[in-house]
Amino acid sequence: MSSPASLASWPWRMVSFLLWYAKAFVLANVYVTLDVLRPKRRMRMSPAIIAVPAASASDTEWTLISCLITLTPGTLTLSISREHQILYVHGMFVDSREALVGEIQEMEDRMLRALRRSPGDLTRPTRLPDVVPGEETPGGEGR
Amino acid sequence: MELQGIMHGAGLVFIFLGIFTIIVAGLGLFRLPDLYLRASAVGTSAGLGVASIVLGALLMDFSWLNLLKALLAIIAQLLTSAVGSMAIARSGYLNNSRPAEITHTDDLIKTRRDSADSR
Numbered sequence: 001m002s003s004p005a006s007l008a009s010w011p012w013r014m015v016s017f018l019l020w021y022a023k024a025f026v027l028a029n030v031y032v033t034l035d036v037l038r039p040k041r042r043m044r045m046s047p048a049i050i051a052v053p054a055a056s057a058s059d060t061e062w063t064l065i066s067c068l069i070t071l072t073p074g075t076l077t078l079s080i081s082r083e084h085q086i087l088y089v090h091g092m093f094v095d096s097r098e099a100l101v102g103e104i105q106e107m108e109d110r111m112l113r114a115l116r117r118s119p120g121d122l123t124r125p126t127r128l129p130d131v132v133p134g135e136e137t138p139g140g141e142g143r
Numbered sequence: 144m145e146l147q148g149i150m151h152g153a154g155l156v157f158i159f160l161g162i163f164t165i166i167v168a169g170l171g172l173f174r175l176p177d178l179y180l181r182a183s184a185v186g187t188s189a190g191l192g193v194a195s196i197v198l199g200a201l202l203m204d205f206s207w208l209n210l211l212k213a214l215l216a217i218i219a220q221l222l223t224s225a226v227g228s229m230a231i232a233r234s235g236y237l238n239n240s241r242p243a244e245i246t247h248t249d250d251l252i253k254t255r256r257d258s259a260d261s262r
Contacts, residue, residue: 029191033164036171036184047180049242051250067225073186076179078232078251088251090179090232090242097248 006118017114024107025072032073032092048094049078052087052104053124061115065108075104085125150202157199164192176243178235182228189224193217 035043056062066077066087074092081088091100109122164187171184194217201213242249 025190029164029187032171032184032187033167036167036174040174045175045180045245047177047242047246048248049179049246049251050248066229067222070225070229071186071190071221073190074183076183076186076232077229078179078236079254081254090183092180092183094248 010117014114017110020110021068021107028072028074035092045092046094047090047092048097048100049088049090050094050097050100052089052101054080054085054087055105055108055112055122055124056085061112064115065111068107068111069104072107075100150205154199154202157195157202159199161192161194161196161199164188164195168192176245178240179232179242182232186224186228189228190221193220193224 035045038044054062054065056065062080062082066080069075069077069087069089076090077087078090079088080086087104089100089104094100105124112122168185168188171187172181175181175184197213197216197220201209236251
């Protein structure tokens with residue numbers, strides 16, 4: 001399955017993801033800190049809860065991506081739906097749905113490339129499924 | 144001797160940076176309007192704040208054993224703070240803590256059983 005070339009680039013992909021994440025982490029910290037310190041009238045917050053289609057497959061990948069999103073200040077995983085492949089992300093600075101979705105999916109792409117020996121399948125559902133509460137199971141969908 | 148002085152100074156800088164981050168996060172608790180924004184703001188203190196204090200302490204008293212301890216402490220702190228804020232935010236949502244008025248989109252509301260009548 002995995003060619004020697006992809007195996008050779010694996011450590012490099014891991015290191016580059018760690019560096020990229022460290023940079024994004026520090027930048028997000030600066031943004032949030034600055035916005036808290038701004039006077040109320042000029043705060044740039046526009047929070048939103050967005051359903052982001054995700055490409056993760058295994059338990060490890062789902063856990064890691066939601067932890068990494070939460071760890072970045074300003075974004076917070078509220079819930080996931082593995083059945084519909086959706087991450088529900090609360091964002092602090094969301095100008096548009098596409099902006100947040102792009103940000104999260106870039107992080108997920110990089111994470112999956114670092115995590116998997118060969119990147120494999122990175123496709124996501126393009127259209128958001130209509131998620132409705134389940135019938136009688138307590139808690140229903142999106143637990 | 145020279146190197147020790149530089150490391151001591153850098154350690155102090157990191158520790159004060161961490162203290163500043165934690166103070167600002169505390170301010171955020173008062174200034175931000177709802178549970179989810181507050182959880183995001185506290186994330187800065189739990190992540191960067193604690194990590195940079197640990198890093199500063201490591202620089203002031205460096206040894207390879209302390210490096211190992213500091214790495215373990217930072218990783219454990221980051222993991223537990225992420226899981227903790229997700230648990231708090233999710234249980235807040237399940238317990239009807241509505242996002243503040245300025246929240247412009249809420250996709251999660253569609254998954255609620257009572258979304259039709261409680262709005």
